[in-house]
Amino acid sequence: MKIGxxxxxxxxxxxxxxxxxxxxxxxxxxxxxxxxxxxxxxxxAPGAETKTVTEDMSVSANGWSWDADTATLTLNGFxxxxxxxxxxxxxxxxxxxxxxxxxAPDASSVCGIKSSGAINITGDGEEDTLTVTQTGFxxxxxxxxxxxxxxxxxxxxxxxxxxxxxxxxxxxxxxxxRVGLAGSSGSTYVTGCASLDIDITxxxxxxxx
Numbered sequence: 001m002k003i004g005x006x007x008x009x010x011x012x013x014x015x016x017x018x019x020x021x022x023x024x025x026x027x028x029x030x031x032x033x034x035x036x037x038x039x040x041x042x043x044x045a046p047g048a049e050t051k052t053v054t055e056d057m058s059v060s061a062n063g064w065s066w067d068a069d070t071a072t073l074t075l076n077g078f079x080x081x082x083x084x085x086x087x088x089x090x091x092x093x094x095x096x097x098x099x100x101x102x103x104a105p106d107a108s109s110v111c112g113i114k115s116s117g118a119i120n121i122t123g124d125g126e127e128d129t130l131t132v133t134q135t136g137f138x139x140x141x142x143x144x145x146x147x148x149x150x151x152x153x154x155x156x157x158x159x160x161x162x163x164x165x166x167x168x169x170x171x172x173x174x175x176x177x178r179v180g181l182a183g184s185s186g187s188t189y190v191t192g193c194a195s196l197d198i199d200i201t202x203x204x205x206x207x208x209x
Contacts, residue, residue, distance in 0.1 A: 040086075043082040043083075044061055045079065053068075062078075080098075080099055082099065082101075083099065083112070088120075110142060111147075114145070118149060118150075120154045129159040131163060
């Protein structure tokens, strides 16, 4: 091959490589892994003690199991109060799952699901559901979040709901997504056979994200 043709082929290959690098990532296609999910905190029953699961553990308990290798939390008939991840987390739903926030929390700020990274919630499309609910507050100075992610929230092939319609305080936030540290941002994606439903029948409330 002549030098001129070789140079042209090298130039074409470099252009193709540059185009591939610049292609956008399909929402939800990048999943969490153990490298960016350091710890899991979970209350698997209303009023229960918080369980702490480190990244090198794989455990299962009341309606949930944790796979540290893939940073995946599987909920199967889960009836708990709180889930928090110190990094990205995949949540896989099987059947009906519920998180019920306390009526009189000790802290002034509470959250059903919280992550310092991304949250990917998926099901198999067969009526897998997750509901974050609060049946009523007995204190009026609490700031409540249904689902909080520092970066992306992706919901795929499942039904996710935040229902604070019976709460009697004006501070409920059905879904609040925080922008992360400098240089990061978050978006919400609802893909496949999925839905995100927020029900807050309160005159003084806000929904952001």
